[in-house]
Amino acid sequence: MPLYRDGGFVEDDWLFPPDDAPLPASGKVAVSKARFSAERDTLLARSEAIGVVLEAGDRLDDIAADLSRLALIAIRFPKFGDGRPYSLARLLRDRHGFRSELRATGDVLRDQIVPMLRAGFDALEPSHPGTIAALHEKRIVAVSHHYQPAAAGVSEKAPDRHPWRRISVALP
Amino acid sequence: MYRYDEFDRTFVLERIAEFRDQVQRRLSGELTEDQFKPLRLMNGVYLQLHAYMLRIAIPYGTLSSAQLRVLAQIARDHDRGYGHFTTRQNLQFNWIALKDVPEILEKLASVEMHAIQTSGNCIRNVTADHFAGAAADEIADPRPYAEMLRQWSSLHPEFTFLPRKFKVAVTGAPHDRAAIKVHDIGLQLTRDDEGRLGFVVHVGGGQGRTPMIAETIRDFLPEEDLLAYCEAILRVYNLDGRRDNKYKARIKILVHETGAAEFAAAVEAEFAALKGETAPLPPDEVARIAAYFAPPAFAAMPARSEAFDRALHDDPAFARFAARNVHPHKVPGHAIVTVSLKPVGTPPGDATAAQMEAVADIAERYSFGEIRVSHEQNLVLPHVRRDDLPAVFAALSQAELATPNAGLVTDIISCPGLDYCALATARSIPVAERLTERFADLDRQHAIGDLKIKISGCINACGHHHVGHIGILGLERNGEEFYQITLGGSGDESCAIGEIVGKGFSSAEIVDAVETVIDTYLGLRNAPQETFLTAYRRVGEAPFREALYAAAQ
Amino acid sequence: MAKRPKIFRPVAATANDLSTGAVVFRGRDGTWSPDIAAAEIAATPEAADTLLAAAQADQDADRVIEPALIEIVQAGAFVRPAALREMIRTTGPTIALPADPPPARR
Numbered sequence: 001m002p003l004y005r006d007g008g009f010v011e012d013d014w015l016f017p018p019d020d021a022p023l024p025a026s027g028k029v030a031v032s033k034a035r036f037s038a039e040r041d042t043l044l045a046r047s048e049a050i051g052v053v054l055e056a057g058d059r060l061d062d063i064a065a066d067l068s069r070l071a072l073i074a075i076r077f078p079k080f081g082d083g084r085p086y087s088l089a090r091l092l093r094d095r096h097g098f099r100s101e102l103r104a105t106g107d108v109l110r111d112q113i114v115p116m117l118r119a120g121f122d123a124l125e126p127s128h129p130g131t132i133a134a135l136h137e138k139r140i141v142a143v144s145h146h147y148q149p150a151a152a153g154v155s156e157k158a159p160d161r162h163p164w165r166r167i168s169v170a171l172p
Numbered sequence: 173m174y175r176y177d178e179f180d181r182t183f184v185l186e187r188i189a190e191f192r193d194q195v196q197r198r199l200s201g202e203l204t205e206d207q208f209k210p211l212r213l214m215n216g217v218y219l220q221l222h223a224y225m226l227r228i229a230i231p232y233g234t235l236s237s238a239q240l241r242v243l244a245q246i247a248r249d250h251d252r253g254y255g256h257f258t259t260r261q262n263l264q265f266n267w268i269a270l271k272d273v274p275e276i277l278e279k280l281a282s283v284e285m286h287a288i289q290t291s292g293n294c295i296r297n298v299t300a301d302h303f304a305g306a307a308a309d310e311i312a313d314p315r316p317y318a319e320m321l322r323q324w325s326s327l328h329p330e331f332t333f334l335p336r337k338f339k340v341a342v343t344g345a346p347h348d349r350a351a352i353k354v355h356d357i358g359l360q361l362t363r364d365d366e367g368r369l370g371f372v373v374h375v376g377g378g379q380g381r382t383p384m385i386a387e388t389i390r391d392f393l394p395e396e397d398l399l400a401y402c403e404a405i406l407r408v409y410n411l412d413g414r415r416d417n418k419y420k421a422r423i424k425i426l427v428h429e430t431g432a433a434e435f436a437a438a439v440e441a442e443f444a445a446l447k448g449e450t451a452p453l454p455p456d457e458v459a460r461i462a463a464y465f466a467p468p469a470f471a472a473m474p475a476r477s478e479a480f481d482r483a484l485h486d487d488p489a490f491a492r493f494a495a496r497n498v499h500p501h502k503v504p505g506h507a508i509v510t511v512s513l514k515p516v517g518t519p520p521g522d523a524t525a526a527q528m529e530a531v532a533d534i535a536e537r538y539s540f541g542e543i544r545v546s547h548e549q550n551l552v553l554p555h556v557r558r559d560d561l562p563a564v565f566a567a568l569s570q571a572e573l574a575t576p577n578a579g580l581v582t583d584i585i586s587c588p589g590l591d592y593c594a595l596a597t598a599r600s601i602p603v604a605e606r607l608t609e610r611f612a613d614l615d616r617q618h619a620i621g622d623l624k625i626k627i628s629g630c631i632n633a634c635g636h637h638h639v640g641h642i643g644i645l646g647l648e649r650n651g652e653e654f655y656q657i658t659l660g661g662s663g664d665e666s667c668a669i670g671e672i673v674g675k676g677f678s679s680a681e682i683v684d685a686v687e688t689v690i691d692t693y694l695g696l697r698n699a700p701q702e703t704f705l706t707a708y709r710r711v712g713e714a715p716f717r718e719a720l721y722a723a724a725q
Numbered sequence: 726m727a728k729r730p731k732i733f734r735p736v737a738a739t740a741n742d743l744s745t746g747a748v749v750f751r752g753r754d755g756t757w758s759p760d761i762a763a764a765e766i767a768a769t770p771e772a773a774d775t776l777l778a779a780a781q782a783d784q785d786a787d788r789v790i791e792p793a794l795i796e797i798v799q800a801g802a803f804v805r806p807a808a809l810r811e812m813i814r815t816t817g818p819t820i821a822l823p824a825d826p827p828p829a830r831r
Contacts, residue, residue, distance in 0.1 A: 059411075081210055081293065083333025087410045090330050094449045111194065111211055118329035130202045141193040145183040147323040149450075163457055164324065165179055199744055201787040219791065221814045224746035254823040269745040519820060526825040590810060591818035601820050651808060 004135055005101070005123040007172065012125075014051060014072060030072050033058050044069060053105075056084040060091055067098050074125075077106035086119040093120035093151040110134050113172055114142040120151030135172055144168040173234055173542065174319050174464045176284045184281045187288055187327070191215050192274040199271065214332070216290035217273055220592050226268040227290040228280060232300035232318040232342070233261030233545040237532040239283045240543055244528035250276055255528070257513060257521040259585060259636055260339070261299050261545040262290055266592055288326060293334045295325035295406070301343045301350045302546035305465055306508050306554040308500035312361045312369055314344040316462040317398060320453070324399050331406045335413035336421035338406070339378075351547060351663035353377045353386045354639060356423045357405060362392065369395045375405060375435070376427030379633035383669045384424040387432035389439060396452035397443070403450065404443035408435070468540040468555055473505020477558035483565075492614060493565050493576040507558050509539075511551035511568060512575040512583070516608045519601045520586040521549030530571035538564050548624075549585055550578065580617045581625060581690065582608040585636050589629030589646060590653075596629035598646025598653035599679075603627055606683045611690075620690060622703045626661075639663035641705045642689055643670040644682065655682040659689065659716055660708045673717050685720055692719040734796045734807065736773050737764040738780040739814070740789035748814050749789060751780050757789055761804050761815055766797060 003012040015027045019035050023042075030051030036043060043050050044066070051072025052063060063070075073092060075085040085104065092098040103123040104116050110131040116124060126132050134140055146166045150156050156166040176184070191211075198208040212218075216227035228243070235243075243263055247255050250272050251265040258264055268276070280286055290297055300318045301307065321340055325331065331338075343350040344361040352358025358374035371393045377386030393401050409423045412430075427435045483490045499508040511531055513521050523531075535543045535553055538560045544552035551573075556564055568574035577583045584607060587593065589600030604627055611617055626640030630647070637643030643658035654676040661670030677685045690704075692715055697707045708716075738751040749757035750764035767773040773794055780792035796807040806812050813819060 081333050082415060083293075083331070083335075083410055084415075086330045086333065087407050090407075095445060109207065111190075112333075115327070115329040115332055130197070141190050143183060143186040143190055143327055145179055145186060146329075147183075147326050148328055150329065152449075159179060162179075162460075163451060163454055199787070205784070205790050219741055219746060221810070222746075222748055222817065223741075252822060253825055271744045518823060522823045524823045524825045590813060591820055599819065601818075605820065653809070 001105075001125045001127060002132055003103075003123060003125055004172070007170070009136065016053065016074075028071065030074060033063060036066075037062060040066070051101075054085075054088060056082050056088075058088070060088065060096065064096055067092070067096050070098075070100060072101045072103060073098065074103040074105050075121075077104060077108060080107040080109050080112055086115065089116075089120040090151050093153055097152075099153060110140055111142075113140060114144075114168070117172070118146065118150040118154060118156075118168075120154060138172070140172045142171050144171055173236055174231070174315075174461070180284070181281070183326070184284075184286050184288075187215075187286065188274060188277045188281060191277065195270060195274055210292060212270075214289060214292035214294060215273075215277075216287035217268075217270065218291060218594075220266065220588075220594050221590075222592070223266065224268045224270050224273070225592070226265045226273060226276065226287060227258070228263045228265070228285060228287050229290050229297045230262050230285075230545050231322050232298055232304065232315050233302050233547070234304075234315065235543040235545065236283070237536040237541040237543065239285055240528050240532040240535070242279055242283045242285070244525040244532070246276055246279055247525040247528070254522055254524045256519070256588065257523065257545050257549050257551070259547050259549060259587075259634060260290075260297055261302070261547055262297055263545070264588075266588070291337075292332075293336050293338075294332050295321075295328065295334075295338045295340065298322050298325070299339070299341045299350055299355075299547060301345055301348075302544040302552050303349060303499065303508055303554065304344060304544075305467065306501050306506075307345050307347075307349075308502045309347055310345045310502060311363060312344045313462070313465050314342040314350075314359075314361055315465045316458065317359065317361070317371075317395075318342045319461055319464070320399065320458075321402065324402070331410060334406070334410055335415045336418070336423075338409070338423065340402075346665065348663075348665040348667075349546075351636070351639065351667075353665075353667035354379055354383070354636075354663060355386065357402065358386050359398075364392050371395070371398065373401065373405075375439075376424040376432070377667075378422050378424040379636060379638045380422065381419060381631045381633070382422075382425065383633065383638040384428060385667050385669065386424075387427055387435075389432065389436035395458065396455075397447070398453060400446050400450050400452065401439075401443050404439050404446050407446075408438050408442055412438075467503070468542070470503045470506060470555070471557070473503075473557060473559070475504040477505060477561070480558045480561050483562035487562070489569075489576070490562060490565050492618065493574055494561065495618070496576045496580060497574070497578045498561060501555070503555075505558050507556050507561060509553040509556050509561070509564055509568075510546070510578040511543075511553060511573045512577055513550050513573070514577055514583050514608065515572055515575045516582065516612045517605050518608075519588075520584050520604050523551070527571050527573060530567070531573065534564060534567045538567075548583065550583070576614065577617060579622050579624070581611045581620050581623045582617060583624070584608065585624070585626040585640070587627070587629050587635035589627075589635075593629060593634075595632060596646070597631070597648040598629050598655065600627045600629040600635055600644075600646055603644060603646070603655065603679070603682055607686060610683050610687060619700070620694065620704070621700065622705070623690070624663075625686070636663060637661070638669050639667065640670060641708070642686060644686070647676065653679045655679070655685075657682075657685060657689070657720070659713055660705070662705055666705075671713060673713055674721050688719050689716050692716050733770050733773075735766050735768050735799060736776070736794040737761065737766055737797050737804070737806075738776050738792060739764075739795050739811070740780060740784065740792040743787055743790055751776065751783070751792075755779070757783070761797075761806070762802070764797075764804065766799070766804070767794075 658670030
């Protein structure tokens, strides 16, 4: 799957072993929350980076204490109308201070990219060909003026003295 | 009124460019209908039976004359010369071509209007008391808060893909004209013991197939916490609301299944955490937005108007209009006027282009250029001098907008029903038209007094039948339309869900059945002052059921 | 999508035009038009399946949206939908539409 990060497509250096497959001997691995909970000590003992893949319906409470040791959280959009990952992203960024990669996977369409970035996602895994092409060609037409601050860590400027107004520094 | 600055203008123009791009991608085939549908809905474009329908946001029902004229022009240029004012204080055009929508949006933007979030599973157009800023019984003007909520909810990055649609209403008066208890969030402005402004917060009301009255989860929310608290409610709903079943996805089901106390505790916990992350409403920003809604430059007038009193005495038609369509204003010598969109035998809430222009002209001359849309599908002139009321009545009469029936039996709320709507199971408008014909006699209407009839053409209840004093629900069985009657509903501060009185009536029977209900009421009321609802609450449904079904047994 | 009824009655394919939203029927020549009289009528279940497949292919080709088969009633050369909903789709609302007087009378 193509990975879009920091304004361009990059090679994905993460491995996503299925729950029933053995962990690869080396490399950065991301596993489901269930597997992380079950094999936590083994995983955290690895010398390379660890990540967790969340489903839209997952909660953060039982991994909150380990967030600082995770280098990736990927949240899967089962369909693009499922908005729960936006709230999970806000909680990760604003409440838990998560600063590592936050990746949107699953049904990622270009029309949601701005809300995804504003909610705190900084990497996207689109599968829709039109979306991939539009990102390549920088043809995303979106709204850059906003009436709410974005998640912590998102770079936006406040255009005037009005407390909630923000303008995206750069659109994809 | 709120006025756009450069930022607001750019926001709307960018949104139009984005939607134009989405329409082009759909027409070119890059987007499938399944992908496009949620995108078009988020900008108010539905597919109805005959054509696309475009729903235009009229934030908290406030319009200027210039805006209403542009709506009239769009009706002529892109539709069939009329529009339909809705129970969410919006306007719908029924005969729109998809390819024209970007152009229509540009015309709307020229007068600071849009169609953002008039559909879809997002925070919909925020509604408010249609007498806001004018009502004599008002504690504070709800519109500045409705405007702040409008801005905050516009393309909100966290709350654009909720489990289901989300409706917020705000009122600033103890008499609830905004039906706040049948909204997802209903906010009622209030003052605490120290005189500070805040809100009573109601959550989880709604109509549809599972009608529920909202639970009060906060008796006093300080003004400065409005957005943070709404954010907390929305976040709990976004994460915990049901997504497995469309019919159980509204927040009312979550509140009901969780229990009001537990739901309130979850909101309070989220709110407590959010308070550390978000800034409270700064007083100067509240003041900046409130300044847009400062009262117009009312002239100092005596409370009594000789011109008004003379017309009352000389012209019985005016007297009738004054008795129903003129309401107390907070400023002496002024009044609020209801412009009836319910003449006999016409679709409730519809206005032609010429009528819209007539109202725009009258408002410009007599009401500081301001018009309101009521959720009861009428228009309102909020600030009229009592001296001018006879002239306003004459001008409205010219345009067939002066039917003296506000709040009476022919002031019917009706959804578009099967004549337009792809979801409807039966027609609503023809029933409304036949009822207005049956009760056309004005003496009879005035003798019956306050009575709200509300008609929905399907179980989704867009016609608010659950809160009609007499509610009518149109259904279908074996290819035939039939109509269920509910009694005793109410959408105001005495909110109640109507009860089904018995088996349904055919299209041919329904008008007679309603007349039977009304005649029964007339026969049992204590006094002419005892309204239908008061009488119903005193005697219950038995006498009505007996009158309706006795003959059949 | 319309399911095949238990007792088969003749059907036509209807949809809305993608760009205008107008109600259209699939004609015998494979084009879509507002004229139900020109609609292809499938008189057997097999013909109905073929017609629906063709209508869905037109949706996939982004010509129309929401294609469906509707039962029709034939009386000689006259064709109309059987259900009230489809009658209203075909012939318009059953109420007088609001209209301003023509400009001369205004």
